[in-house]
Amino acid sequence: MKNQSATHGKRPYPGALIVVEGIDGSGKSTQLYLLKRWLELGGYRLYFTEWNSSPLVKSATKRGKSQRLLTPTTFSVLHAADLADRVESQILPLLHSGYLVLADRYIYTAFARDVARGCNEEWLRSLYSFAPVPDLAFYFRSPLDIAIGRIVSGRPKLKYYEAGMDLDLHYDRVESFRLFQGMIMEQYERMVDRDKFVVMNGTLPLNELQEQTRDVVRSRINLEEFLPQR
């Protein structure tokens, strides 16, 4: 597969790829949901895809997690396999058919988490080079305490890998989660310029934040092209 990450300009397809990134509890999924509703109701050709959702790979990841078989390397390669399946069988064909593709988490999630887990960044970027570069990458930035507060208060139990327990950061799961999310956030911040993130203020009221998100989409993507042909 050709590496497209070098070409940030014209893409070889008429579609457009919009991704959202941010630590857990940053509000990105809520914002993407609202964006998706807006575009759906507007009648645009639209496809939505989530991190770690390929039916072919999911059962492997699930078993690896529940039995704690995953190491930083296999964790990373399996998530790449998941994205590869979605890229090859859905995302790329849809971009070629002129769809707006919305992705809840994308390669930057892998870069942030896996570098935090100790993977070599250069190796990771090459590992994921089969994935098309997004036309628009939103990064929802929230202060660590606010984001963690949202997760810890709303969820009964943090999962082993989610909390970064494999890294032996702390014996307490919530504390480990806090430390791990901090490390991930640091990685996101490092990518802001390099990967041309559009940084959004995750502390704004939801509707205000959504309004800004829609404004960015309108200004960066020619939405007209995604309406059904008359």
Next chain:
Amino acid sequence: MNKTTKKSAAADANPFFGFSMPRVDAQGLTGSLIAIEGADGSGRSTQIALLQEWLESNGYAVQLVGLRRSDLLRENIDELLANTAVTRQTLTLMYAADFYDQLERTIIPALRSGLVVLADRYIFTLTARAAVRGVDRKYLDNLYQLALRPDLTFWLTVDPKVAIERELKKASVINYWEAGRDMNLSADLYESFTRYQTLLNREFERLATRYDFLRLDGETPVSAVNRELRRHIGAHLKIRSLRYTPSGALAHLWK
């Protein structure tokens, strides 16, 4: 198990092809990693069974590894292979995850305990299979940068026409993937198999020079190939006596 030879100073510095693995201590790997590559029908499995017996008779404990044998993914890959909807990049990465799982959880611990690890195929087969399907070679090099460099890599060569004959004699069916049918090279099974295996051989040629494969002619008698393998492995492990006659259980392999 302290009879195994020490690796050279250079190999000790970085036993990996490129980057080291996160959270893996690669110090003190006193065992030896021996990779045996070769197409189906090259006599690979026969030779591995014989080598294991010979090594054990000389007091070396052996750990066998191979493709699709990880606890993590074995079953998932079997499922994927049964489902021809799987695409090349996904399959490439699933095989890579299967490999790394075995590397971290089987190969490295075995080497640390001083065992001889016999790998029934290694990253070279995975690289060749993906490359003939159009996955970028540089991409594949990077993917396997975290792999351990084998102490010895053998390539048992075989002409595809001989290989298919042996495979048909053995099983009387040719597997979909073994014949490269996903590549649509030919509607004819024989043609598809030989063309696919020829493409793979071409990739192997490329890898052979780069990674110093020890090339053995898989069409010569089993005992002759085995003698060559013992000669190289014996020199590496400093085993003095290279004499070997298979036990009754394996005598049928000795042609």
